Amino acid sequence: MKSSEVDILIVPGWLDSGPGHWQTRWEKNLKTAQRIQQPDWKTPDRDAWVKSIVAAVEQTERPAILVAHSLGVIAVAYAAAQLPAGRVAGAFLVAPADVDNSTDWPENDGHKWPAENFGFAPVPTEPLGFPALVLAANDAPYCTQARAEAMAAAWGAKFVDVGQAGHIAEEHGFGPWPDGLLKFGKFLADLKS
Template identity: 35%
Template structure:
């Protein structure tokens, strides 16, 4: 059911996956989703180890440039921060953001880059109560600042392979519902 719903969305929106540092390994939910939905785009980087927010933004822009439809950015961790920074600073046809386990901006000295201000596009944050890269309290703070709807995924770690997130149907269901609401 979710697959059919998402394939219909492909007709009017472009999904761009934005992994965090070190990319997403082959068992990570972003990689699983990309295999399942090969029309979705995924940013490419020369250096996945350097937390260069401008490099991430350039990679998003490259993928967006080849899109025929407004984009939904699906960012994980540092990739979520890059997606936020992009919509805070640039005018592109971004229909919405799905921010999964965003990292605390201060961990990367991005307090002056990723701002605590309302995003100019609809957004959803899927967050964990025990994420090592952002406390739940801070996630609530950022969701309120950004105007994002917060979805509490419970004790889910960093919502990555190490925390047991592979295919992650629940995440796909949330993405489908979000896209249908736009």
């Protein structure tokens, strides 16, 4: 598949993706990409986030590709069972947030993740039902690589170790993320039309 043949749905995580974040850049540069807007980025409600993802997939005209980051990955895992059959061609899942082990998460832009997890814990462990690729760093602050690999296995996804990359976000030097774009292009190319 090519990016022109799919509807790319950008699924940011907690607090949204800022103007220099790779997701924002991809949204601007990939013609078929659009961001899924959530009702509240600071105090996310799992059910509301899932509903937004399902609605966005239902509105696609071509096969949907979900491009999620951080808490967006967990929201996609929760939404998977509710997505219309056959509408999602694949999911590119970057730096999942381990909501089951969030007590040691660092502060993010002056915000501390609350103990109640906004309903996102536990991490879903059912297969997604569509091809997926989980990418995670070995020094990620929100999820150990072992946990990310376990999530990928549970979801039936392939796993890619991106090395020393932190949270694969702007603050860790991943604004443009050209290597990620190459990996995304290969992921699309490997999907069956």
